[in-house]
Amino acid sequence: MQFFGGSAAAEMTPSPAAPPGTATGLAGNNANMLYIFNRNGVCLLYREWHRPLHTLDAQEDQKLMFGLLFSLRSFTAKMDPTSVDKGNLGVPLLPGQGCSFYSFRTNTYKLSFMESPSGIKLILVTHPKTGDLRDALRYMYNLYVEYVVKNPLYVPGSPIKCELFNVNLDQYVKTLI
């Protein structure tokens, strides 16, 4: 089965084709949850599609997730054998400094990550057999721009409450395999 990138509305230029993954579950049942953080660690959005088990309360969960990404980012930059631009361990990095990780996989899920230079972080948790989601995350970032940033009633830095954004996200996520 092949599915292609989201319902490309006329104004959305980049519509990446869905990565050729091995469709395992039913289509539309692949993504588990999505987090969006801003640069100050505020969780702008948390969406859940398929998460049978909760071990922490939502706030702890989000803080832990942000902390993990924060540490992983400086760790990956520090480990990078190819670059001199590392900063010292423990010294805060500038956005875009060093190298950046984009996913990790366990035997039960895969976590994909994207960070924009403005500090917006998108984290998507999916089935472990999902392919490369970097294009998909970029597309979601575009959705965020179209439906959140361009909404004059949205105050930057506050949690996102845009129904239209959620609808479009849900639609797009269903196409991921």
Place this chain on the structure above:
Amino acid sequence: MAPVVPRSGDAVFANVERVNAELFTLTYGAIVRQLLTDLEEVEEVNKQLDQMGYNIGVRLIDEFLAKSNISRCVDFKETAEVIAKVGFKMFLGVTATVTNWDVEGTTCSLVLEDNPLVEFVELPDTCQGLYYCNILSGVVRGALEMVSMKTEVSWVRDMLHGDDAYELRVKLIKQVPEEYPYKDDE
């Protein structure tokens, strides 16, 4: 997957929605006119335009990053080039040149030969202190703040004041590294 290459200014410009430049120019003119009526002080109008620009810049940066595929902003020199060649092109349809770097590489000038904001504009004698395009300096400042660069932006040359070009002086005050936002005792 190959790393995503930033697109050129022209490519981005070709891909974004565009409106008639005159409509934009006249709308901006109406805003400035209204501010002059409301605030009466030219200084206040400058301040207000800068503030409006800042608020725009804070949002505009995400659209810019999403559409231009730029993935890092660390080096100020590179950043200035990107603003001039991609940013101005994408949102105003013109490109600026980057000149007059100081020795430390923290201050530069963005020079605009033509400026779509000032079509049909003449400054009357009562508004000689007005920086008509002050919204632009606010936009640049707001956008850069979102990518961790604290800057001061000021106008050096202004065609409406009889100069031969528009020159924005951008001074990098400091780059703010990312801090861990949570306190331990929360």
